[in-house]
Amino acid sequence: MSEPTDDFELAGVPDAFQRLWTPHRLAYIKGGQAQFNKGQEDCPFCLAPGRSDEESLIAFRGELCFVVLNLYPYNPGHLLVCPYRHVPDYTDLTIEETAEFAALSQRGMKVLRKVAKPSGFNLGMNQGVTGGAGVAGHLHQHIVPRWGGDGNFLPIIAQTKAITQTLGDVREQVAQAWTEQLD
Secondary structure, three states: OOOOEOOOOOEOOOOOOOOOOOHHHHHHHHHOHHHHOOOHHHOHHHHHHHOOHHHHOEEEEOOOEEEEEOOOOOOOOOEEEEEOOOOOOHHHOOHHHHHHHHHHHHHHHHHHHHHOOOOEEEEEOOOOOOOOOOOOOOOOEEEEEEOOOOOOHHHHHHOOOOOOOOHHHHHHHHHHHHOOOOO
8 A cells, every 4th residue: 555645746645734934034043033133234124125025015105104905924924014214213203204104004094994894903112122023223113914813823923924925916006005095
């Protein structure tokens, strides 16, 4: 009697588990937060505006701040609002930067409501390494769309998050909707 095989005709015993392949997270897992707590010359939020929107996953460029997709999203459509200036703390923003930062956060929620129809959001800023900031040297606000049941067992038990769309597809949808009249 021979071993069962899969579509690739490799030996193995089929089981009831689905496999989620997330190789894009390996660089983050191997390097951890320390890889992002360097100086301005290594800061992903300082480097992003110097590349194309598609390459950097930028959804919108404002005058003082920009909106980018999170490379390691908690949910599909997870956006980050960042000032162009490399500042670590919310209190470091000028009044003008604060106003645009807030306006882009509101606009991001409206855009996500249109393209992804979430039933809620998590908004927040982690300040400093101790506060949980993955990139502590450059202020950024998270806009995480939420749906009922999106907090299933996978992140808790398997430390795995299922993301249903590619980052490129999400960026394209968000960038397109950003320019449309939403009010």
